[in-house]
Amino acid sequence: MPSRSRAFAMVLAAAVLLLVGLAARGVSSPSRGSGAPPQTDAAVVGLALSAGQDRLRGRTILLDPGHNGGNAAAAAVISRKVDAGGAEKECDTAGAETNDGYPEHAFAFDVAIRAAALLRGRGATVVLTRPDDSGVGPCINERARIGNDVHADAAVSVHADGGPPTGSGFHIIAPSLGPDGANAVILAPSARLADALRIGFEHDTGEPRADYVADAGLSFRADLGGLNLSRVPKVFIECANMRNPADATRVSDATWRxxxxQGVADGITLFLTAPPS
Structure with a gap:
């Protein structure tokens, strides 16, 4: 008889392979973009994520809610240049907002707090880069350092894009080799994290993959300090386009958040518990 952990890994591997096959055949798209999760592959993901409350025990996860509520009033602080892994970039920015004024920093913090609760319920230790939504920063180099210092098994920066109003959807940003080449060790595991997060987020939200940026919901970049400076597997998720009216409605809704x-938590769980592909 296989051990419980081995059996769980086999179930997860089968689930991921089936999800990939479903996506390739185009059968996982019902309800996409409606704010309700697709139902076709619900049983598959549910089986993959149902093997006990302690499946992430011993794992450390960094959640990095983008920006901060005090950034807009602290331009001199957040505009100063810091090391970004072989280049210099601004400490941080104020972030995007919907046309009705709902800010990205509030969205990111709310989603991160909700995801943290789910992951802690699965036994994980979760570290956040900021404790509230009323401060300034931290700078991009500090956000990366926090994940490195706790030796996170996975790190996810939560954002929402401020793209063209005609564009909609989510995308995941994974690291390419940074200007100083020091993040080479995390490129492969970060790509796997990006793929798992794409599966989990697409399933749980019904949000379409971005139609205005990235390729099939994935983008690889070498100009983001948070990815260049990370020494643990790390990705960014742009959960929606805040400037698009339909996406703005979704991000402003607590049920959709x-x-x-759930999508963030499930994607991280798949990454940490499924065998590498």
Whole structure:
């Protein structure tokens, strides 16, 4: 008889392979973009994520809610240049907002807090880069350092894009080799994290993959300090485009934000518990 952990790994591997096959055949798209998760592959993901409350025990996860509520009033602080892994970039920015004024920093913090609760319920230790939504920063180099210092098994920066109003959807940003080449060790595991997060988020939210940026919901970049400076597997998720009216409606809805948090938590869980592909 296989051990419980081995059996769980086999179930997860089968689930991921089946999800990939479903996506390739185009059968996982019902309800996409409606704010409700697709139902076709619900049983597959549910089986993959149902093997006990302690499946992430011993794992450390960094959640990095983008920006901060005090950034807009602290331009001199957040505009100063810091090391970004072989280049210099601004400490941080104020972030995007919907046309009705709902800010990215509030969205990111709400989703991160919800995702943290889900992951802690699975036994994980979760570290956040900021404790509230009323401060300034931290700078991009500090956000990366926090994940490195706790030796996170996975790190996810939560954002929402401020793209063209005609564009919609989510995308995941994974690291390419940074200007100083020091993040080479995390490129492969970060790509796997990006793929798992794409599966979990797409399933749980019904949000379409971005139609205005990235390729099939994935982008690889070498210009983000948070990825260049990370020494642990790390990705960014742009959960939606805040400037698009339909996406703005979704991000402003607390029920949809819970779906988004579920997608983040499930994607991280798949990455940490499924065998590498």
């Amino acid at each position: 819970q779906h988004a948090a």
